[in-house]
Amino acid sequence: MPPLLDSIEDLEKTVITADALHTQHAHGAYLRGRGARYLAIVKKNHTKLFDRVRHLPWRDMPLEYYDRTRAHHRIEICRLKAAAFDHINYPDAKQALQIVRWRMDRSTGQLSIERIYLITSLDAGAATGTELASWIRGHWGIGNLLHHVRDRTFREDESKTERPDQRGRRPPPCRPRLPSPP
Numbered sequence: 001m002p003p004l005l006d007s008i009e010d011l012e013k014t015v016i017t018a019d020a021l022h023t024q025h026a027h028g029a030y031l032r033g034r035g036a037r038y039l040a041i042v043k044k045n046h047t048k049l050f051d052r053v054r055h056l057p058w059r060d061m062p063l064e065y066y067d068r069t070r071a072h073h074r075i076e077i078c079r080l081k082a083a084a085f086d087h088i089n090y091p092d093a094k095q096a097l098q099i100v101r102w103r104m105d106r107s108t109g110q111l112s113i114e115r116i117y118l119i120t121s122l123d124a125g126a127a128t129g130t131e132l133a134s135w136i137r138g139h140w141g142i143g144n145l146l147h148h149v150r151d152r153t154f155r156e157d158e159s160k161t162e163r164p165d166q167r168g169r170r171p172p173p174c175r176p177r178l179p180s181p182p
Contacts, residue, residue, distance in 0.1 A: 001027050011036035015122070017135055020045060023119070028091035032121060039097075039135055042117045049088070053096045053117045056083045061098075064129030070106075077102040080133050084124035093119045097132060 001022050005011065012035035018027065020043040031038045044050050058081055065080035081098045088096070097118040104111045118136070127135075 002030050005030075005034070005036075015039060015127075015135060017138070023049070023090075025091060028093070028121070032092045037121045037126075039118055039120045039122075039132070042096075042119055049090060049119070050117065052088060053098075053119065054115075056085070056096055056098075058083070058098050065133045067133065073106050075104045075106060078133065080129050080136075082124065082129070082132070088119065090119055092121045094123050095120050097136075099133075099136065 001018070005016075011031070014036045016031055016036050016038045018038060018040040020041045023040040023042055023046060028038060028040065042050050042053050061081040061083050063079060064082050065078070067076075067078045069076050069078075079100045083096045083098075084094060085096065086094070097120065099116040099118070101114045101116070102111065103114075120132075122132075
């Protein structure tokens with residue numbers, strides 16, 4: 001992250017979004033040292049941070065953002081909550097965010113629920129729930145575009161490298177596992 005952002009002179013008043021790969025103390029300190037704010041995804045590979053954020057009293061937090069959409073043969077509901085706090089061991093973290101996404105495939109009726117946690121250096125009230133959701137959605141959009149390009153260029157999704165078992169059958173396709181609701 002630093003080598004890429006060092007080429008940009010002024011990061012003041014900039015909000016940088018980051019995947020869990022970049023949710024590292026050194027990166028958070030670097031961004032704050034440059035005057036930037038961050039939104040960083042927290043996953044299980046940061047065990048203590050993930051547990052602390054996951055166990056906040058989310059049921060008691062007010063809803064900051066709600067959206068219901070119909071697209072691509074599915075219905076999706078997205079809810080965002082924010083919790084201000086000052087007892088986290090991460091550079092200048094001011095809030096934790098929880099996003100809960102419900103997706104229902106209209107053709108199969110299959111429902112999936114996903115919980116995503118983030119931390120941010122933005123003060124409570126510095127951004128609306130709509131702004132936070134927009135930045136996060138924009139971040140995911142970049143990843144989706146990159147996947148689309150990789151799939152179109154290298155045809156990754158068409159790969160048939162898995163081998164049949166002893167009876168000549170192919171293993172079932174991998175399906176992403178969603179986290180279980182608490």
